[in-house]
Amino acid sequence: MHSPAPALVVDALRKDFGPVTALDGRMVRVLHGVSLCADHGSVTTILGTNGAGKSTTLGCAQGLLRPDGGSVSLLGHNPFTASPDLRSRVGVMLQDGGLPPSVRPIPLLKHVAGMYRHPADVDALVARLGIDTFAATSIRRLSGGQKQRVALAAALVGRPEIVFLDEPSAGLDPQSRQVVFDLISELRHAGLAIVLTTHLMDDAQRLSDYVYIIDEGRNVAEGTVEELTAHAETESRVLEISTTAELDAAALHGSTGLVLTRESAGHYRVTGVHTATHLAAAASWLAAADVLPTALSMQPRSLEDVFLDLASAKEQPDA
Numbered sequence: 001m002h003s004p005a006p007a008l009v010v011d012a013l014r015k016d017f018g019p020v021t022a023l024d025g026r027m028v029r030v031l032h033g034v035s036l037c038a039d040h041g042s043v044t045t046i047l048g049t050n051g052a053g054k055s056t057t058l059g060c061a062q063g064l065l066r067p068d069g070g071s072v073s074l075l076g077h078n079p080f081t082a083s084p085d086l087r088s089r090v091g092v093m094l095q096d097g098g099l100p101p102s103v104r105p106i107p108l109l110k111h112v113a114g115m116y117r118h119p120a121d122v123d124a125l126v127a128r129l130g131i132d133t134f135a136a137t138s139i140r141r142l143s144g145g146q147k148q149r150v151a152l153a154a155a156l157v158g159r160p161e162i163v164f165l166d167e168p169s170a171g172l173d174p175q176s177r178q179v180v181f182d183l184i185s186e187l188r189h190a191g192l193a194i195v196l197t198t199h200l201m202d203d204a205q206r207l208s209d210y211v212y213i214i215d216e217g218r219n220v221a222e223g224t225v226e227e228l229t230a231h232a233e234t235e236s237r238v239l240e241i242s243t244t245a246e247l248d249a250a251a252l253h254g255s256t257g258l259v260l261t262r263e264s265a266g267h268y269r270v271t272g273v274h275t276a277t278h279l280a281a282a283a284s285w286l287a288a289a290d291v292l293p294t295a296l297s298m299q300p301r302s303l304e305d306v307f308l309d310l311a312s313a314k315e316q317p318d319a
Ligand SMILES: Nc1ncnc2c1ncn2[C@@H]1O[C@H](COP(=O)(O)OP(=O)(O)OP(=O)(O)O)[C@@H](O)[C@H]1O
Pocket: 017, 018, 028, 030, 048, 049, 050, 051, 052, 053, 054, 055, 056, 057
């Protein structure tokens, strides 16, 4: 049985960089008290825009960066001062792979496996991730998606208790993406703590047990996907209309009160708290305008909607 204590606890983490020449030699604070917790047997996702502080948080969590305040407990230890033994219990998959360019994937993975006391079966991992199909090619010549798969295998070959995955499905074709998702799900069931960073809302929505959204180095929202996508007092839903006709947003608003946004050519959406009455009103308005939509649907909010709401609330703080 794995330990009930969290695999990772980050508490009120602060990190400053600098001195920055462009800021007259001042230090710049990029983490202003980030906190998060990752359990064994769970996928914990850190979501945030570019520059939000995800990599800096992970750098501190992995012991690569020294925090300027707050604390990190990784498998019960301070990763910055822990003995190298801790490293063997932690898997890290970096965004740019960090793999040596001139070697071929299987010798590389066997070499990495040799550094661990109880490594995974390299041949099984290679077959599972389809690495055998490009085994004769050196890392330098692999495609982005192939490098991703080797980087994932390298992160898992030591059979870690916690693994950090930075954008694990970036650059993968749909089939490889599914293989990676299935593997993550199996590892989670086997008790591994999985910490994921991603910009891809679909991935986060599909994989995560718990999500932390950070912005400008601060926690701005957290919860399970269900908690984040549910509305506090009532079900919030997104009404989507697809049609080849040009819709008149002002006319729809005038007769139904619904605020229509044109997402892209032929695709419109109405966000907010909606009921069956709103759906009926939209359908009646379309009928009166003699528009037969190719799609008319109402769905729960997605993580992406939550993310966009947070961004627009930041732009209009008094709204
Ligand atoms: N060594 C450094 N010196 C100065 N500023 C830094 C340094 N490293 C990171 N930063 C700044 O800290 C902020 C957070 O960067 P970080 O890489 O953690 O963001 P991120 O959320 O991982 O972004 P991305 O999604 O683009 O990878 C950014 O504004 C970045 O420019």
